Amino acid sequence: MASYRIALNFEDGVTRFVECQAGEKLLDAAYRSQINLPMDCSDGVCGTCKCRSEAGSYDLGDDYIEDALSKDEASDRLVLTCQMRPTSDGIVSVPTRSSACKTGQQKLSATVAKVVAHSDAAIVLELDVDVAVAPQFLPGQYVNIDVPGSNGATRSYSFTTAPGQSRLGFLIKRQPGGLMSSWLAHAKPGDQLTFTGPMGSFYLRERARPLLFLAGGTGLAPFLSMLEVLAQGEPGPPVHLVYGVTRDEDLVLVDVLEAYAERVPGFSFTTVVADTASSHPRKGWVTQHMPQDLLAGGTVDIYLCGPPPMVDAVRAWLSQTGITPGSFHYEKFTPNLPLKESA
Template sequence: MCYTIALNFEDGVTRFVDCKPGEKILDAAFRNKINLPMDCSDGVCGTCKCRAESGSYDLGDEYIDDALTEDEARGGLVLTCQMVPSSDCVLSVPVTAASCKTGQQTIAATVTRIAPHHDAAVVLELAIDEGATAPGFLPGQYVNIAVPGSGDHRSYSFSTAPGDRDLGFLIKKIPDGLMSNWLARAAAGDRLELTGPMGSFYLREGEGPLLFLAGGTGLAPFLSMLEVLARAGSRRQIHLIYGVTRDLDLVLVDQIAAFTARLPNFTFATVVADPASDHPRKGWVIQHMPEDMLAAGEVDVYLCGPPPMVDAVRHYLDDDGIRPASFHYEKFTPNAPLKASA
């Protein structure tokens, strides 16, 4: 049995390595051709210091205090030259992937389904090549998808769970947008190339309540997170608020509702900003956040949406002096439409 170690580099690139029982992280990385920072490899210099975001491990007692103090160890810092995992782990590496002579992984995939949702969004489903390893990523992360024939790419979060051979994405329709134009003429069987995964917005381990705040197609990473939680049999209290501008922007609500049967403590609410809407909950996400969850100070808040929504939530929490147990957010900006050639 091997443990899966996710290495998150400071430039957003994530690489996954397998670590054998009893093997040190540094050795596992080198075996996978990733040169993590190091100098002595004996627990003396502290050059290989990283932060363990999740997982269980043993640091032994063969390092000196100058390399890693007790306070640092209690705070989650580790020496990869001494760290021996006893579970899957996530490590934050304080250097770029390029400096470790590693880069983004490339995934080749085939389009299996394109499902438009009015003029709001498109669900894109892909299957990775036969014999290829299912892509590793953390629930909430994204990849860059090369738009065929353009020499350019667009970034989208996975809406499916890590390890699945079938990949899903929820893509906002942009009038005359690069990816939107390609999707309008694409068909099952077309080929795409993905690079990644990337991003520091991903689900962390924990037992406390979760508040998910999604704006528009920012729903995608939460579908991935919910699927992971459902498969793990999570009993955490989870509440999702899904805010959109118009009624037609509400997509995949049936898919969200299906999680209520798989997660015993999951609830959700949809919110429409358009004042002319007949939707029962109108306004902005900040007007519908559960005060009881926030007041206790034990909730982990995850937020993904357009910049105005993200900024509004951040200001709301700051202005009201609300301090969640943790707060993770990701802004996304719709890709600009194509410019007419001169």
């Protein structure tokens, strides 16, 4: 029997996945996974279970009243989970915290497989998990990794790999004296780590228009996950990445991007270095090297991940130039704190 994987995104950033059998209502599939979605009547009368379908196809039937879900709401992809029968994989936003649904972050254990330092700029961390519990996530999301020996401190890192793999990848900024950087300096294959997640509202949506990816430093990480998913999918509209860093040394994994340029039809990228003393052919800020042809007419979806000054600068540039993209998704990060803001 066919089944569909549905990502439930809660308003506190937690994402849980449920398997929904063909013809099964999402509310029932969630209960089967011990996730108590909001519900009073389960008959399409009260509207308590109203959520929004962000992606995927479904059948709502006609066994509900308009007071519970109006025609305008239904046309705007609002759904009643007590009536919604998914007909494909999808994403549903749940307008409540995960704790209110008696669920929360999943905690997994992993084994260090590889630690590779890229000068003083970044570290590539690879972890192995049991294939039977390989985490599902949306490309672009992150997890909170527990820092060993730190009395409960965590650090948030985006996946660089595709969902469902037993080998997980992360790109981590090296911070002198930082808790995770200090631990990784001595980490070796076989060491154990634990993490919780996935989390975050910064993830790849349906590819309906050309895509513009804007990465600052290790903000490249979520785009590598997105590119891996695009490489495994069907060809679509063009994708361009502008990858900006402060110094030449910060420009890491360019060979990985070159490989994606070979694997992903229509993918291209530009690298930019801010340091005026650099010999790099493109110096300055990301906003100085935007692909004007891709931005023409606003028929582009923009994804932006980087430190707060970069995110603020790009948002201001878009406002000043009057460019309104088809959709705009961004995530700010700081080196030592969980990811704080996304849209």
